[in-house]
Amino acid sequence: MSATAPVTGPEQLAAVLDAAGPGLRRMIDRAERRLEEVAASEGAALAQHTTSTLAAGGKRLRPMVVFLCAGEAESDALVGAGAAVELLHMATLVHDDVLDRAELRRGRPTVYAAAGTGAATATGDLLFSRAFAELAATGSPEAVRALSEASSALARGELMQREDAWSASVSPARYLERCELKTARLFEAACRLGALLGTPGAGGADALAAFGSGIGVAFQILDDVLDVAGPPERTGKPRGTDLLDGTVTLPLILARERDPELAALDLKPEVRTPAAAAALCDRIAATGALDDSRSEALRHVAAAKKELQRLELDKRQRTALELVADGVVDRYG
Amino acid sequence: MSATAPVTGPEQLAAVLDAAGPGLRRMIDRAERRLEEVAASEGAALAQHTTSTLAAGGKRLRPMVVFLCAGEAESDALVGAGAAVELLHMATLVHDDVLDRAELRRGRPTVYAAAGTGAATATGDLLFSRAFAELAATGSPEAVRALSEASSALARGELMQREDAWSASVSPARYLERCELKTARLFEAACRLGALLGTPGAGGADALAAFGSGIGVAFQILDDVLDVAGPPERTGKPRGTDLLDGTVTLPLILARERDPELAALDLKPEVRTPAAAAALCDRIAATGALDDSRSEALRHVAAAKKELQRLELDKRQRTALELVADGVVDRYG
Numbered sequence: 001m002s003a004t005a006p007v008t009g010p011e012q013l014a015a016v017l018d019a020a021g022p023g024l025r026r027m028i029d030r031a032e033r034r035l036e037e038v039a040a041s042e043g044a045a046l047a048q049h050t051t052s053t054l055a056a057g058g059k060r061l062r063p064m065v066v067f068l069c070a071g072e073a074e075s076d077a078l079v080g081a082g083a084a085v086e087l088l089h090m091a092t093l094v095h096d097d098v099l100d101r102a103e104l105r106r107g108r109p110t111v112y113a114a115a116g117t118g119a120a121t122a123t124g125d126l127l128f129s130r131a132f133a134e135l136a137a138t139g140s141p142e143a144v145r146a147l148s149e150a151s152s153a154l155a156r157g158e159l160m161q162r163e164d165a166w167s168a169s170v171s172p173a174r175y176l177e178r179c180e181l182k183t184a185r186l187f188e189a190a191c192r193l194g195a196l197l198g199t200p201g202a203g204g205a206d207a208l209a210a211f212g213s214g215i216g217v218a219f220q221i222l223d224d225v226l227d228v229a230g231p232p233e234r235t236g237k238p239r240g241t242d243l244l245d246g247t248v249t250l251p252l253i254l255a256r257e258r259d260p261e262l263a264a265l266d267l268k269p270e271v272r273t274p275a276a277a278a279a280l281c282d283r284i285a286a287t288g289a290l291d292d293s294r295s296e297a298l299r300h301v302a303a304a305k306k307e308l309q310r311l312e313l314d315k316r317q318r319t320a321l322e323l324v325a326d327g328v329v330d331r332y333g
Numbered sequence: 334m335s336a337t338a339p340v341t342g343p344e345q346l347a348a349v350l351d352a353a354g355p356g357l358r359r360m361i362d363r364a365e366r367r368l369e370e371v372a373a374s375e376g377a378a379l380a381q382h383t384t385s386t387l388a389a390g391g392k393r394l395r396p397m398v399v400f401l402c403a404g405e406a407e408s409d410a411l412v413g414a415g416a417a418v419e420l421l422h423m424a425t426l427v428h429d430d431v432l433d434r435a436e437l438r439r440g441r442p443t444v445y446a447a448a449g450t451g452a453a454t455a456t457g458d459l460l461f462s463r464a465f466a467e468l469a470a471t472g473s474p475e476a477v478r479a480l481s482e483a484s485s486a487l488a489r490g491e492l493m494q495r496e497d498a499w500s501a502s503v504s505p506a507r508y509l510e511r512c513e514l515k516t517a518r519l520f521e522a523a524c525r526l527g528a529l530l531g532t533p534g535a536g537g538a539d540a541l542a543a544f545g546s547g548i549g550v551a552f553q554i555l556d557d558v559l560d561v562a563g564p565p566e567r568t569g570k571p572r573g574t575d576l577l578d579g580t581v582t583l584p585l586i587l588a589r590e591r592d593p594e595l596a597a598l599d600l601k602p603e604v605r606t607p608a609a610a611a612a613l614c615d616r617i618a619a620t621g622a623l624d625d626s627r628s629e630a631l632r633h634v635a636a637a638k639k640e641l642q643r644l645e646l647d648k649r650q651r652t653a654l655e656l657v658a659d660g661v662v663d664r665y666g
Contacts (some may be wrong), residue, residue, distance in 0.1 A: 122489075123488070152463075
């Protein structure tokens with residue numbers, strides 16, 4: 001597996017930062033420093049696991065969404081909220097890597113690979129705990145509630161995914177419900193936290209939350225498209241990893257609707273090797289299911305952007321949020 | 334492995350309930366119903382995992398401590414706090430069972446055994462999330478902070494335990510620090526939550542927190558003694574499970590100080606079977622290390638009870654708290 005490229009390209013991030021103005025850059029830098037402080041506060045050996053997870057970086061898309069939804073506000077509470085959503089996100093990644101026995105993430109060894117199941121489970125728990133500690137420090141019970149609801153939804157989505165593993169009867173509606181739970185609720189919470197702790201009147205919390213939910217669903221669909229489409233040298237992982245672990249995603253569901261032979265296939269015994277998974281990816285792509293899945297993602301982006309029209313936003317804020325929405329589906333064109 | 338007996342005997346619980354009066358029984362019943370509601374709110378398949386974890390029961394010792402530290406108060410916020418500490422405790426048990434590959438807990442199949450690693454990790458995460466949701470509903474950021482600090486400490490203790498696995502150089506001080514993190518901080522948080530949300534003036538929060546910390550350390554030491562001493566038909570697990578997974582506890586540390594041959598032994602290759610673990614338990618017991626460990630636990634109980642003397646407590650509250658303290662080390666005489 002090669003070193004991974006960031007999922008959202010640097011060019012999109014630069015466009016958002018340009019549109020939003022210097023306040024966003026300042027807030028992202030503060031959140032980054034806060035994450036470093038959290039890692040450093042955890043003492044020797046475990047700081048190492050936490051730090052490697054934090055340092056593996058990523059695009060800090062969720063904190064960015066918090067700050068964009070907060071308007072012009074720049075407070076410690078907002079920095080804490082941005083750090084909290086990122087900590088929760090990282091907690092789920094660390095646990096996912098245990099479950100998937102993943103050796104690398106973004107080109108670095110996972111906590112699981114470096115330190116084993118026990119240390120990785122505990123590190124994830126620690127990141128969870130620290131996420132809530134950050135929000136407790138904001139003094140807002142509503143903020144804690146927003147994150148705990150997202151966190152419960154994430155776990156429910158994870159359970160749903162495992163329950164549906166290898167199932168031939170997952171409907172598009174059920175798939176979308178899982179995207180909602182597993183991914184969209186945390187984006188929704190990021191938007192709510194921004195609205196809650198940001199400039200009063202910066203935006204209606206419900207419309208912003210709906211915006212977050214829409215881009216979250218689109219984000220997950222595109223992730224699932226990239227798992228089939230690759231290319232591996234851009235996504236940083238082989239094609240078909242979802243197929244190998246039985247995760248039924250929209251491209252497969254739509255391909256089965258279009259290819260009766262594929263629909264009749266029992267995938268569990270058929271897809272056991274990376275080569276078999278890659279061959280199945282080609283077969284899914286041949287049905288046109290990837291384009292249809294992308295279109296579904298675009299519909300969610302369009303719906304999300306429509307929510308923004310209900311709000312009186314400052315022009316820079318609106319433009320930056322629209323760029324974020326476009327960015328989640330404009331990964332590798 | 335036989336069906337397990339509760340760790341604290343019904344006779345101790347009955348004594349605490351008698352001493353505390355009917356308010357405690359009411360609050361424990363309310364917390365139990367709240368836990369059932371939480372499980373039921375999680376939808377079909379996962380409710381099953383959550384429910385089996387909740388139903389496996391246990392003594393609800395931590396909620397009891399919350400309520401006892403709250404004095405005469407009986408509020409929804411306190412019920413939520415009691416449920417929250419129990420949910421967090423259960424989350425850690427579900428994750429521990431994954432790491433220990435434990436098939437049974439309290440005589441019932443664990444979530445890990447019933448549904449696998451993925452479902453158990455997600456169920457633990459869900460229980461974590463719901464714990465914080467319960468506290469968010471109290472409207473008290475201090476309450477959220479108390480739990481998140483305990484939760485971080487728990488994870489740090491777990492990491493420390495894994496780091497020290499099979500180590501021949503764990504000092505008693507380091508062992509006690511681990512007990513503090515892994516076990517005592519949650520008892521401490523239970524006491525703080527009671528003081529915070531309970532009858533004003535029901536007790537000084539710091540002294541109650543110190544009481545909780547003391548009984549928590551004693552509780553962990555006694556757990557570790559029982560792992561060596563058994564008997565299995567009372568503890569519900571074979572002797573020496575800690576030895577089998579490399580967890581270095583006080584009985585082993587003290588036995589090594591007294592038995593130079595034992596100190597020189599490399600345990601990892603020696604202790605691979607339950608029979609070898611049981612033989613090592615006998616050898617540890619022969620050094621007198623179990624009695625010395627019990628004495629250490631009793632010292633922490635005595636220190637905890639001394640903290641209570643600093644407080645102006647109602648007589649029933651004081652008696653009940655003293656009985657709880659005695660109960661944590663008076664398991665199986």
